[in-house]
Amino acid sequence: MTRHPPGPPPAALPGLLKKLAVDRLGLMREAAALGDAVRVVIGPKKLYVFNHPDHAKHVLADNNANYRKGIGLVQARRVLGDGLLTSDGDIWQEQRRTVQPAFKPTRIARQADAVAEEAAKLVALLRGREGAGPVDVQAELTGLTLGVLGRTLLDTDLGGHDAVAHSFEAVQDQAMFEMVTQDLVPKWLPTPGQRRFRKARKELYEVADRLVADRTGRMAGGEPPQDALGRMILAARRTADTTAARARLREEIVTLLLAGHETTASTLGWTLSLLDKHPEVRERVRAEARHVLGDRGPQVEDLHRLGYTTMVVQEAMRLYPPVWVLPRVAQEDDEVGGYTVSAGADVLVSPYILHRHPDMWEEPERFDPERFDAQRVAHRPRYAYIPFGAGPRFCVGSNLGMMEAVFVTALLTRDLTLTSVPGHRAVPEPMLSLRMAGGLPMTVTAAS
Numbered sequence: 176m177t178r179h180p181p182g183p184p185p186a187a188l189p190g191l192l193k194k195l196a197v198d199r200l201g202l203m204r205e206a207a208a209l210g211d212a213v214r215v216v217i218g219p220k221k222l223y224v225f226n227h228p229d230h231a232k233h234v235l236a237d238n239n240a241n242y243r244k245g246i247g248l249v250q251a252r253r254v255l256g257d258g259l260l261t262s263d264g265d266i267w268q269e270q271r272r273t274v275q276p277a278f279k280p281t282r283i284a285r286q287a288d289a290v291a292e293e294a295a296k297l298v299a300l301l302r303g304r305e306g307a308g309p310v311d312v313q314a315e316l317t318g319l320t321l322g323v324l325g326r327t328l329l330d331t332d333l334g335g336h337d338a339v340a341h342s343f344e345a346v347q348d349q350a351m352f353e354m355v356t357q358d359l360v361p362k363w364l365p366t367p368g369q370r371r372f373r374k375a376r377k378e379l380y381e382v383a384d385r386l387v388a389d390r391t392g393r394m395a396g397g398e399p400p401q402d403a404l405g406r407m408i409l410a411a412r413r414t415a416d417t418t419a420a421r422a423r424l425r426e427e428i429v430t431l432l433l434a435g436h437e438t439t440a441s442t443l444g445w446t447l448s449l450l451d452k453h454p455e456v457r458e459r460v461r462a463e464a465r466h467v468l469g470d471r472g473p474q475v476e477d478l479h480r481l482g483y484t485t486m487v488v489q490e491a492m493r494l495y496p497p498v499w500v501l502p503r504v505a506q507e508d509d510e511v512g513g514y515t516v517s518a519g520a521d522v523l524v525s526p527y528i529l530h531r532h533p534d535m536w537e538e539p540e541r542f543d544p545e546r547f548d549a550q551r552v553a554h555r556p557r558y559a560y561i562p563f564g565a566g567p568r569f570c571v572g573s574n575l576g577m578m579e580a581v582f583v584t585a586l587l588t589r590d591l592t593l594t595s596v597p598g599h600r601a602v603p604e605p606m607l608s609l610r611m612a613g614g615l616p617m618t619v620t621a622a623s
């Protein structure tokens with residue numbers, strides 16, 4: 176028997192569509208207030224929002240084969256094409272097999288050194304701003320995470336981070352615009368956003384092409400490379416259709432850069448903003464960093480010793496999960512939590528909402544790193560906390576992202592005090608990732 180979850184009355188729809196454009200997080204909260212499962216009917220379209228860990232487990236893990244990537248990512252395909260984040264089925268499986276070994280534990284140890292060096296450069300750069308006006312720390316973190324990705328996955332110095340970061344912003348702005356306008360504005364219209372998008376996409380593809388050309392030259396006759404770029408180039412060579420393979424290679428490189436840099440920079444931005452608001456927590460992070468690291472930079476073995484800092488980062492990702500929604504499309508009819516989901520329906524699972532479920536999280540809005548104490552974690556359902564997703568599409572870069580967030584938080588806090596400018600409010604802006612609206616202007620002083 177067909178059973179539908181509750182949903183807003185048809186009269187509420189115009190208001191909902193407006194909110195989709197201006198207050199997406201508010202919309203998700205309103206949906207959650209209706210229940211753990213919500214159904215919205217918009218003309219012929221059906222949208223389900225599932226807000227319970229068991230539902231997340233079903234959609235993302237147990238019956239993942241029935242759910243392909245959906246809303247938002249469909250728009251992102253215009254630049255990411257069939258890269259690892261947006262592809263499905265056999266293409267996805269092949270790409271995951273190609274890239275996954277670049278993230279294995281033996282490589283993480285080497286990646287730690289690159290993270291430590293990039294973090295030390297950022298500390299030095301910020302030190303140079305001591306006593307000067309505010310710095311947009313979010314922009315600097317974005318540069319740092321791009322630099323780390325260049326060194327760890329592509330074995331290159333990406334240089335000119337700013338241009339790459341701006342291109343990603345233009346691409347995302349347009350993808351989000353197309354999502355909220357439900358693709359009603361034709362793509363051939365030369366709107367300013369559309370023009371910016373095309374220019375940015377061209378620039379990103381040019382960066383990718385340069386990386387491939389440079390690496391191909393270096394690979395001639397040498398050892399088979401173990402990093403992501405080298406592995407992707409070798410995989411592309413095995414494909415008969417070279418034009419398609421070249422296009423795919425670009426998309427794969429741009430995907431890794433996009434998926435890996437904004438998420439980690441967002442985690443760091445939110446963590447630093449929360450530490451600024453909670454000086455007692457900042458002091459504990461500082462004390463831990465001084466105890467574990469002394470004056471030196473971090474190495475991979477330090478990661479498990481920076482336990483409190485790890486809890487702080489985890490709590491920041493609970494409140495502000497960089498990937499705030501996981502969109503899927505049902506392939507066949509299914510049943511989730513006793514409710515019917517029809518084939519073709521859009522399905523949303525939102526870490527932002529799940530991480531605030533009142534049955535799993537006491538006082539969900541309160542910042543409390545102790546929630547990630549091992550004993551308390553053991554008492555919570557596993558799928559109540561999914562900042563890196565779940566099931567086969569689980570983030571391939573989670574270890575790198577986590578290590579980066581913990582090391583950079585520890586080093587910056589050990590050496591500096593970063594203070595938000597008076598009146599600055601950290602407001603989340605849900606784009607493809609959960610950005611901070613207007614960046615993070617902070618002043619820098621040396622840590623006492």
Ligand code: HEM
Pocket residue numbers: 259260261271328430431432434435436438439442492496497498501502561562563564565567568569570571572573575576577580
């Ligand atoms: C703290 C930082 C990060 C967070 C919170 C994060 C979060 C996520 C989430 C939630 C997903 C699943 C998306 C879905 O199921 O629809 C994902 C996938 C992915 N992430 Fe991350 N990520 C982070 C860092 C990174 C890094 C450093 C990389 C390195 C390149 C990366 C690359 C990817 C890729 C390629 C995918 C797609 C995997 C697949 O579908 O097989 N991420 N990430």
